[in-house]
Amino acid sequence: MFPAAEGVAPAVTAVFTTVLTEGPISRVALARRLGLSSAAVTKAARPLIEAGYLEELAATERTGPGAGRPASPLAIRADREFFVGVKITGDELIGVVCDLRAQVRASAHRRLDAADVDHVLTQLGELVGDLLDGPGDYRARTRWLGLAVSGDVDHSTGLVRYSPFLRWHDVALAERAEKTTGLTVTVENDVKALTTAEQWFGEGVGADSFALVTVGAGIGCGLVVNGRIVSGAHGVAGEIGHISFDVNGPDCHCGSRGCVEAVAGADAIVSQARAVSGRPSLTFSDAVSLARSGDAAVGAVFARAGTAIGAGIAAVANLVGPARIVVSGEGLSAYDLFEPHIRASFQRQAFGAAAECPLSIRPLPFEEWARGAAAVSIKALVAS
Amino acid sequence: MFPAAEGVAPAVTAVFTTVLTEGPISRVALARRLGLSSAAVTKAARPLIEAGYLEELAATERTGPGAGRPASPLAIRADREFFVGVKITGDELIGVVCDLRAQVRASAHRRLDAADVDHVLTQLGELVGDLLDGPGDYRARTRWLGLAVSGDVDHSTGLVRYSPFLRWHDVALAERAEKTTGLTVTVENDVKALTTAEQWFGEGVGADSFALVTVGAGIGCGLVVNGRIVSGAHGVAGEIGHISFDVNGPDCHCGSRGCVEAVAGADAIVSQARAVSGRPSLTFSDAVSLARSGDAAVGAVFARAGTAIGAGIAAVANLVGPARIVVSGEGLSAYDLFEPHIRASFQRQAFGAAAECPLSIRPLPFEEWARGAAAVSIKALVAS
DNA sequence: AATCAATACTTGACGAAGGAAATTATTGAG
DNA sequence: CTCAATAATTTCCTTCGTCAAGTATTGATT
Numbered sequence: 001m002f003p004a005a006e007g008v009a010p011a012v013t014a015v016f017t018t019v020l021t022e023g024p025i026s027r028v029a030l031a032r033r034l035g036l037s038s039a040a041v042t043k044a045a046r047p048l049i050e051a052g053y054l055e056e057l058a059a060t061e062r063t064g065p066g067a068g069r070p071a072s073p074l075a076i077r078a079d080r081e082f083f084v085g086v087k088i089t090g091d092e093l094i095g096v097v098c099d100l101r102a103q104v105r106a107s108a109h110r111r112l113d114a115a116d117v118d119h120v121l122t123q124l125g126e127l128v129g130d131l132l133d134g135p136g137d138y139r140a141r142t143r144w145l146g147l148a149v150s151g152d153v154d155h156s157t158g159l160v161r162y163s164p165f166l167r168w169h170d171v172a173l174a175e176r177a178e179k180t181t182g183l184t185v186t187v188e189n190d191v192k193a194l195t196t197a198e199q200w201f202g203e204g205v206g207a208d209s210f211a212l213v214t215v216g217a218g219i220g221c222g223l224v225v226n227g228r229i230v231s232g233a234h235g236v237a238g239e240i241g242h243i244s245f246d247v248n249g250p251d252c253h254c255g256s257r258g259c260v261e262a263v264a265g266a267d268a269i270v271s272q273a274r275a276v277s278g279r280p281s282l283t284f285s286d287a288v289s290l291a292r293s294g295d296a297a298v299g300a301v302f303a304r305a306g307t308a309i310g311a312g313i314a315a316v317a318n319l320v321g322p323a324r325i326v327v328s329g330e331g332l333s334a335y336d337l338f339e340p341h342i343r344a345s346f347q348r349q350a351f352g353a354a355a356e357c358p359l360s361i362r363p364l365p366f367e368e369w370a371r372g373a374a375a376v377s378i379k380a381l382v383a384s
Numbered sequence: 385m386f387p388a389a390e391g392v393a394p395a396v397t398a399v400f401t402t403v404l405t406e407g408p409i410s411r412v413a414l415a416r417r418l419g420l421s422s423a424a425v426t427k428a429a430r431p432l433i434e435a436g437y438l439e440e441l442a443a444t445e446r447t448g449p450g451a452g453r454p455a456s457p458l459a460i461r462a463d464r465e466f467f468v469g470v471k472i473t474g475d476e477l478i479g480v481v482c483d484l485r486a487q488v489r490a491s492a493h494r495r496l497d498a499a500d501v502d503h504v505l506t507q508l509g510e511l512v513g514d515l516l517d518g519p520g521d522y523r524a525r526t527r528w529l530g531l532a533v534s535g536d537v538d539h540s541t542g543l544v545r546y547s548p549f550l551r552w553h554d555v556a557l558a559e560r561a562e563k564t565t566g567l568t569v570t571v572e573n574d575v576k577a578l579t580t581a582e583q584w585f586g587e588g589v590g591a592d593s594f595a596l597v598t599v600g601a602g603i604g605c606g607l608v609v610n611g612r613i614v615s616g617a618h619g620v621a622g623e624i625g626h627i628s629f630d631v632n633g634p635d636c637h638c639g640s641r642g643c644v645e646a647v648a649g650a651d652a653i654v655s656q657a658r659a660v661s662g663r664p665s666l667t668f669s670d671a672v673s674l675a676r677s678g679d680a681a682v683g684a685v686f687a688r689a690g691t692a693i694g695a696g697i698a699a700v701a702n703l704v705g706p707a708r709i710v711v712s713g714e715g716l717s718a719y720d721l722f723e724p725h726i727r728a729s730f731q732r733q734a735f736g737a738a739a740e741c742p743l744s745i746r747p748l749p750f751e752e753w754a755r756g757a758a759a760v761s762i763k764a765l766v767a768s
Numbered sequence: 769a770a771t772c773a774a775t776a777c778t779t780g781a782c783g784a785a786g787g788a789a790a791t792t793a794t795t796g797a798g
Numbered sequence: 799c800t801c802a803a804t805a806a807t808t809t810c811c812t813t814c815g816t817c818a819a820g821t822a823t824t825g826a827t828t
Contacts, residue, residue, distance in 0.1 A: 068775025232705020321616020351626035452804025
């Protein structure tokens with residue numbers, strides 16, 4: 001399988017991971033970066049090159065003084081292997097094929113008529129078939145399938161303990177999906193999957209700690225601290241949506257009041273917008289249009305939501321002090337309406353140097369969720 | 385120095401750390417616990433025993449089936465080495481001598497007339513002399529001094545970057561204290577030091593993650609996630625005191641409003657108690673007495689403070705999901721006034737399973753800060 | 769052009785660390 | 799008094815990574 005599979009040589013994994021995340025890099029630079037001797041890097045790189053996972057690039061133009069043998073950087077051979085990632089929602093499957101660098105090569109989706117496990121698996125099997133047997137001829141070079149599900153997921157066993165949106169309890173999803181597809185399956189919580197993608201292939205690269213905040217139906221948060229994802233001892237972590245920033249705020253379905261989600265969740269925004277506009281059938285995109293066309297009352301709803309999100313982000317910054325924070329999600333398709341209020345609120349409530357934490361605020365293509373699932377399976381390959 | 389000093393054998397450190405924190409434990413149990421072969425544990429334990437750090441206890445009564453050779457558990461020889469820990473505040477030095485198990489063997493303190501570095505160092509030298517040359521004859525078996533300071537501290541270099549209470553900027557404290565005392569000095573932020581003590585020798589033992597909340601002049605929080613202390617990329621972490629739980633709450637000195645500290649800090653409690661009681665010179669202990677004797681208005685001040693602390697703790701639980709939370713600090717000498725409100729507020733705002741996180745609420749002897757400093761130096765010994 | 773310094777990489781001998789399996793130690797049960 | 803069970807140790811071996819020496823490839827200097 002993977003060159004380091006049996007007898008796991010730490011250096012092999014370290015070298016591969018570093019080349020994967022920090023791009024073409026010479027052996028000497030790797031040695032410095034990893035605290036290894038250059039001899040160790042040479043030895044670790046060889047099986048990876050022989051197995052086709054790495055390749056040597058032509059010497060690049062020199063930097064520094066000018067004398068000396070030029071480096072021949074190691075790079076990932078992105079098309080050595082492909083990975084399928086699928087995000088499972090209550091009414092849809094979104095699937096992608098990614099290469100080793102987590103670049104999306106193909107995508108497809110399927111509507112779900114029901115969320116029962118059998119139906120989902122049937123559709124999943126067909127979706128994977130469409131992706132792998134369609135143009136691109138990925139089938140032969142694909143062994144892994146990553147699934148992303150919202151809710152409480154045990155990544156190590158592939159068990160979905162409880163997923164409220166899907167109404168699943170204790171579903172052995174990895175096992176069943178392996179039977180259906182013949183691929184090796186990883187299952188992960190959707191926010192954690194997205195966080196993994198960001199950690200290895202996005203803005204989290206090189207950062208020892210960072211936070212990813214997702215804004216959509218719910219407000220979630222994936223956390224990386226000391227280079228590792230935070231899971232929560234009781235299965236709860238990153239519940240930024242249920243931090244209360246206003247003791248007198250509106251009731252939240254969780255039983256508390258003034259939660260971020262009760263003000264900034266998609267449902268909350270729609271119902272507030274309906275109330276202030278007097279239009280009971282208004283949708284989220286109607287609200288966005290109204291706000292953009294200058295409706296002050298609806299604009300204030302978005303402002304209030306942005307302020308709440310900023311408060312939640314400030315709490316993250318004050319508590320764990322991530323190196324950077326990415327704010328993303330479907331809700332941020334209207335990010336122009338949120339952004340200034342998120343930033344202002346964050347600056348107001350971040351304590352001292354925490355206010356220096358860079359925020360990236362950007363919308364999130366829905367495919368990203370599926371890409372996150374694929375990223376988890378890439379990580380699983382490396383660990384295998 | 386330490387048996388594993390040169391050529392750092394990971395197993396030696398792992399064995400020592402585990403015996404230190406998880407008490408007398410047999411080699412076989414250690415092997416299971418650490419994922420090592422029993423042969424490796426035998427080899428790692430030998431130099432530790434020879435150096436006098438560990439000893440073999442007599443076989444204990446058996447558990448389980450009943451047949452087989454009884455285990456001879458390994459235990460720390462607590463009096464093998466002693467450690468001085470000193471907490472430096474703006475007007476006092478509190479010092480202790482601890483043994484290897486971080487048990488306090490002696491303590492002393494000194495008032496400070498000024499907080500300038502020279503004066504502090506002079507007093508520190510005398511305090512250390514008093515502790516080591518007094519009864520107990522610790523001098524010969526003491527090589528380490530741990531210092532705990534509030535503010536921004538670079539533990540790796542022993543530099544105090546900025547300490548607001550002491551008004552210190554960029555003081556090379558470790559270096560200077562080593563010259564003064566002749567001991568090897570570690571410097572750490574006071575809350576982190578206390579957290580270390582709790583992680584290795586207190587309620588954090590065995591927990592992969594936990595939080596320590598200190599209630600006093602300020603409200604602080606030390607966090608351990610995935611077994612490691614959280615430091616914050618920008619030097620800020622655990623600032624639970626500046627999480628806002630009420631957008632319309634009172635102004636805080638940090639520039640925001642409704643911060644936990646602005647309601648539950650010692651100063652905030654005193655000034656609120658003065659306002660409601662109409663006694664402008666009332667002290668913190670006066671407020672405690674009034675509340676305990678049934679003064680409803682002053683009682684409400686404490687209730688409000690407890691509610692604020694509970695909100696902050698709920699934010700920690702929702703975000704990082706620690707295995708347990710310890711609430712402690714000078715302010716909790718009046719913990720009977722806080723406790724029910726902390727718990728009620730926590731339960732209300734903790735999301736889902738986060739509410740299952742056990743809270744330990746207890747007062748904190750002031751010496752504990754100094755013990756924390758000593759614990760950091762014990763950790764430094766092990767890492768050396 | 770020949771040489772040299774500088775840097776990148778490779779090779780092979782060595783040593784440290786930990787594992788596997790056999791061996792010794794010590795107990796309780798039959 | 800033997801046997802089964804568990805704990806600890808010993809011996810031998812593999813693996814991993816370092817060290818130091820050597821090869822490769824460049825620009826600069828003579």
